[in-house]
Amino acid sequence: MSKLNKTAINLDTSAREQLVALLNQRVGLFTDLYVQTKLAHWNVRGPHFIAYHELFDSIAAHLLTAQDSMAERAATLGGSAGMTVQDIAKDTTLAAWPIKTRQDHDVIRILEERLGQAGNYIREDIDTAAKLGDADTADLFTEVSRELDHDLWFVEAHLQD
Template identity: 45%
Template sequence: MNKHHELLDPPMVDGNHSEELVALLNQSLADTLDLAYQTKQAHWNVKGPNFYGLHLLFDQLYIQLATFVDDFAERAVTLGGQAFGTIRAAGAASRLDEYPLDARKGAVHVKALVDRYADYTTRVRAAIEKAEKLGDPDTADLYTAVSRAMDKALWMLTSHQEGD
């Protein structure tokens, strides 16, 4: 085997835990897709005095989540797995609560997103630990980057609850 071909092989992780890592990444892919579209739901339907600021914030958060969707899917494939990223697959696998489709007011959207982002962030932190235990520092690093960004997103969302 030549050196060029070796670079194309999936990376080996300690203990060859790639199947567990791919499953972890696919779960995160489902949760992230769901959170992204719940955030977009808020973006499309927000009303009230803070409409413009929230509309822009929700769209920025959606764009950020879309990047993470791509990162999780590509990491799963890089490890030799298959990414399961259809809306139906994500909807069936997501662990997030269903979004309140009747939400209109900004404060209701913010609260719904705060609850879901907090749950999501907790799950991302658990995934950091699991990836580390499975011997894959690169996947753990991906989750750490997502965790850091979601902490900031959660802070931005909770800041809109000040004074409520």
């Protein structure tokens, strides 16, 4: 028996189960990435402090919006939405944020790496959702991916010649 709620959405149950699991995994990933970005926001020091402090907060806000959209898509498909902090800690594929690293150029390079990693996962998810017959979730992942890439550009522009 499926754990999903009934819905009039005509995607088959197996596809909905896989989509809900994938969406919730990314909700967990973005929760981790949000906290990491706030740790960067709070702890960064150096000549670029104010630019980076403000940039990291705007990225964190975008991550929360994406997290909420993905959780609500999981709910829309009939699933339980989100993950507990305890499950996120077991499931996340991001390395822990090095909380003692404060120098601005080090902090921004680590954040670049984390945002890039998450963006590359979401790009794969676009295809996975499309193969499961769900153009709407593929579109949501596309939107999330595009915004993450845009934020990555803002980060990488500080590192390019």
